[in-house]
Amino acid sequence: MLIGWSGDAWWSHWTEQRGNQSGGNKENFSSGNISSTQAVKPLWLIFLFLQVFVNLEVSWTQIVNSCEMGVLHPHLYIAGIPSAGEVIKVGHKLRFLCGSNYELGGSEEIECLQTGQWSATFPTCSGSSGCSAPPALADGDTKSFTRSDSQYRHGDKVEYICQPNYIMDGSPFKTCDNGLWTGEMRCLSKSKFYILFCIL
Numbered sequence: 001m002l003i004g005w006s007g008d009a010w011w012s013h014w015t016e017q018r019g020n021q022s023g024g025n026k027e028n029f030s031s032g033n034i035s036s037t038q039a040v041k042p043l044w045l046i047f048l049f050l051q052v053f054v055n056l057e058v059s060w061t062q063i064v065n066s067c068e069m070g071v072l073h074p075h076l077y078i079a080g081i082p083s084a085g086e087v088i089k090v091g092h093k094l095r096f097l098c099g100s101n102y103e104l105g106g107s108e109e110i111e112c113l114q115t116g117q118w119s120a121t122f123p124t125c126s127g128s129s130g131c132s133a134p135p136a137l138a139d140g141d142t143k144s145f146t147r148s149d150s151q152y153r154h155g156d157k158v159e160y161i162c163q164p165n166y167i168m169d170g171s172p173f174k175t176c177d178n179g180l181w182t183g184e185m186r187c188l189s190k191s192k193f194y195i196l197f198c199i200l
Contacts, residue, residue, distance in 0.1 A: 067112035070122035075099040090114050098125035101154055128154030129179035139166045139187035152176045157198055162187035 012088045031061045067088045079095040082088055098104045106123025113119055113145070134142060143159040152158070162168050168191040170185035 063114040073124040075125040131176035
């Protein structure tokens with residue numbers, strides 16, 4: 001195989017083989033005013049070009065791009081982190097999740113690309129806003145005692161009940177949603193409720 005030979009070594013080997021095939025008569029290498037050496041020169045240049053191209057192609061395929069870990073935001077949990085010292089290769093994926101009471105800002109999954117970059121930036125975790133004491137309900141109240149300075153976390157629920165002779169219209173729960181209480185209900189007197197029921 002001649003791939004590893006230099007251009008001069010290959011040329012010497014080729015001319016020697018041609019000389020042996022012609023019985024050692026080097027004059028057979030000439031024809032007219034153009035020697036065989038001059039005629040074969042373009043072939044030698046083509047071969048040399050192909051040799052350089054193949055070597056470059058092999059060297060390029062040996063280059064493996066890798067990605068680096070980005071800045072990790074507090075309260076951010078990651079699945080797929082490689083072991084210490086392990087190279088993050090192309091195609092490697094990371095998945096993200098935020099801790100309790102935190103919301104993910106960004107992609108849930110990213111992938112290492114051929115360019116050595118991630119398909120998206122590392123996400124962040126933002127804290128959810130809590131709620132103050134739940135609002136009052138006309139002709140009703142919260143089922144559990146609440147203080148005016150009470151604080152509730154995102155996702156907390158409060159149950160309401162109506163006073164005697166009143167009926168709950170709607171869901172009895174309000175939910176803390178990023179600083180706001182969501183959920184609609186009202187307390188109707190039984191007499192008004194029956195009138196409303198008959199009309200409907």
